Amino acid sequence: MSSSKVLDAVDRSGSDAVKGRGGPTCPPHGVVAIRRSGPTRWSAPTVLVMVVACVVGRAQAPAPVLRITFDEAIRRAIEKNPTVQAAAAGILRAEGLLRQARAATRLQVFGNITTTTLNTGVDFQGTTVTPRNSLAATLTADMPIVAAAAWARRAQAEDARNVAELAVADTRRQVALATADAYLTILAARRVVEANARARDTAKAHFDLATELEQRGAGSRLNALRAQQQFSTDEALVETARLALYGAQEALGVLIAADEPADASDEPAFDLPADAPSSQTASLTSFRSDLKLFAAEQLAAERIVRDSSKDWWPSIDALFQPSSTYPSPFFLPGNSWRFLLQANVPVFDSGQRASSKIQRQAALEQTRSLFAGATMQATSQVRAAREAVSSGERVLASARGAAGQARDVVDITNIAFRAGAATNIEVIDAERSARDAETAVAVAEDTLRRARLELLTALGRFP
Structure with a gap:
């Protein structure tokens, strides 16, 4: 289809929408063209902006139903996240190992049944001394009396269960932190969307004014194209910010x-509790799960x-064995x-127990190093x-002041532009500065919230 036919088709559909004949409509921010006096015609750049705005407006990401x-987000993540559930399985494994270690120090009962068939029996003066077929049943009850190594393994299994429980608690903390990060990302992305949307609406109003001035002969085509370019740029930024917001919502x-x-339906305060510990190592160890x-x-x-x-200690077992033979x-x-x-009684093992002790000592030194590094x-x-x-509080105060000043500059520049005392470039620069200032406020707010969250996390007071 030629460009003239495209313009005519859009011109007819726009006329139908204006006259109420059911023509296609766009979102309010997508209607960007200004009708000229006389025959209804549209400029090609104006048509392009209007069509793109309509498509973008209709192709927005779906709004989440779950708010x-x-x-509540932290609670649901801790309770239902598959990572936490997988970590909780480690407690069951540790409990099984503990029961196994306990069983090794308690009474063991097992039975044995043996059938014997000889090639021939032994008789003596008509009496069977050794039968050809016999059945013997034995029951053995084994009770450890001295089992130092087994007792040690039982205590070690209890420690392992405690470690598994703490590992689950730390996994919950990590999942909670990831959830909080996604939640704060949504808040920051929403602020960016709002800032870009305000900048887009301001750019649209300026584009409408520039087009109107051009129609009256008081403006230039260059000013209108510059305003149109700024509007298109802001529209693309709005769509990009909306996509980032939707990605954060999916992650949450x-x-x-x-x-x-x-x-996200609210903004967390992240207030520091009055009884929050200091940076003393002992205080942090009592609060931080890691x-x-x-x-x-x-x-x-x-x-x-x-x-x-205890590997060298002797072991003593008491055994009781009733038996029956038929x-x-x-x-x-x-x-x-x-x-x-x-x-x-162990006597000589060619260094096996000594080598095991060396490995255990190496593991101990490793855990000591990890603990020392973690506390530091x-x-x-x-x-x-x-x-x-x-620092975040100071930056946010400055950013909010700069954003308010930038909005005042936009208002003054627009008034001056209408009066002919400012150029189109000055208006566009003011709009860009205002948009950047609004974005800087959103970034500063997000940075401050994250800093407060990091402080609560570092003190062991989150979640």
């Missing part, structure tokens, strides 16, 4: 285990190293029992977060 508060939906995008986990791993490793000496032997009773005390990093995070909050 959720910050506290995944984190809270919802099969749909989720939107430091608790590292400390528990170090204690477990220390116990394993201390218990290495048919009864000639020289023995058919039913009998015996009681045994069985000792096992935690105290640094507290100091950095406190400074970030202070």
